[in-house]
Amino acid sequence: MKWPPNPLNIDLSLTAEEITAFIKNKFDHLKRRKAIIGLSGGLDSSLTSLLAANALGNDSIKLFYIPERDSKPIHRQHALLLAKHLNINLNIINISPALRRLGVYKLLPLSLIPGRRLKARLIEFGKKEFLSESGGEFLSIRLDASGGPWVARSNAYACAKHRIRSVVLYKEAERSNWMVIGAANRTEWMTGTFTQWGCDHCADLMPLLHLYRSQCLLLAEYLGMPQEILEKKADPDILPGLDDKGELLGSFEIADQILWALEKGFSLDDLAERFGSKQVDYIQLLVDNSAYYRETPYSLL
Numbered sequence: 001m002k003w004p005p006n007p008l009n010i011d012l013s014l015t016a017e018e019i020t021a022f023i024k025n026k027f028d029h030l031k032r033r034k035a036i037i038g039l040s041g042g043l044d045s046s047l048t049s050l051l052a053a054n055a056l057g058n059d060s061i062k063l064f065y066i067p068e069r070d071s072k073p074i075h076r077q078h079a080l081l082l083a084k085h086l087n088i089n090l091n092i093i094n095i096s097p098a099l100r101r102l103g104v105y106k107l108l109p110l111s112l113i114p115g116r117r118l119k120a121r122l123i124e125f126g127k128k129e130f131l132s133e134s135g136g137e138f139l140s141i142r143l144d145a146s147g148g149p150w151v152a153r154s155n156a157y158a159c160a161k162h163r164i165r166s167v168v169l170y171k172e173a174e175r176s177n178w179m180v181i182g183a184a185n186r187t188e189w190m191t192g193t194f195t196q197w198g199c200d201h202c203a204d205l206m207p208l209l210h211l212y213r214s215q216c217l218l219l220a221e222y223l224g225m226p227q228e229i230l231e232k233k234a235d236p237d238i239l240p241g242l243d244d245k246g247e248l249l250g251s252f253e254i255a256d257q258i259l260w261a262l263e264k265g266f267s268l269d270d271l272a273e274r275f276g277s278k279q280v281d282y283i284q285l286l287v288d289n290s291a292y293y294r295e296t297p298y299s300l301l
Contacts, residue, residue: 022207037052064169
């Protein structure tokens with residue numbers, strides 16, 4: 001099979017038109033008029049907000065920034081920046097009290113460590129100490145449940161935050177008969193770099209789910225996204241020391257090409273020759289280990 005010059009190339013104008021039409025048509029079909037979006041300050045939720053505003057109008061979008069104790073201040077700044085860019089009010093709801101009441105912060109002893117940098121160093125030490133067989137690599141063993149109790153506790157600590165955010169968004173949407181628009185992209189979907197049943201999984205519409213992260217970046221730049229958001233890392237902002245989803249995958253540019261090629265049916269040998277067997281095997285492992293995220297709930301239906 002011949003490798004194309006630019007496998008991730010898309011018609012940006014047509015893609016933007018297709019997504020805005022998709023959002024508008026779904027809202028018209030379901031007779032809904034307004035949308036709730038969780039805005040993290042990152043690229044994907046900012047792009048989703050921009051496209052939704054183009055489709056439905058600024059007055060039909062309600063944006064929520066939902067921080068907690070571990071959230072970095074820079075993401076709040078970028079959420080406010082995007083809201084100002086769209087001329088939409090940003091609603092801020094802090095979920096630290098809910099997480100504290102549920103005992104989430106007790107899962108890891110981070111409260112005993114002063115300062116964000118020291119917390120991040122503790123997490124980094126824990127990855128090397130408890131994940132020595134994987135060289136500190138966290139993602140694949142999180143997905144296949146082979147990392148032991150501290151990986152499980154870290155996973156619960158992180159994922160509870162996105163699940164509470166989902167509860168907040170749906171509470172706000174359902175009390176006014178609105179709909180939730182999610183911001184997951186295809187790279188996250190295929191590699192399991194999202195929270196199962198969290199705010200990056202649960203939504204009524206997922207207008208970016210057919211686009212790889214590299215394509216989302218191109219589309220955001222085309223649509224005039226503020227430069228500060230275009231240039232920032234893909235920070236999940238749920239656990240100190242885990243600051244860039246791109247680093248978890250090696251790099252978005254390479255990971256996206258491998259994912260594209262796997263879906264198109266290129267052989268692993270061909271991909272190993274182009275990208276190296278270690279990187280290809282790792283991405284294939286993530287796809288395999290995260291398959292149940294995309295398949296559940298299992299049933300006898």
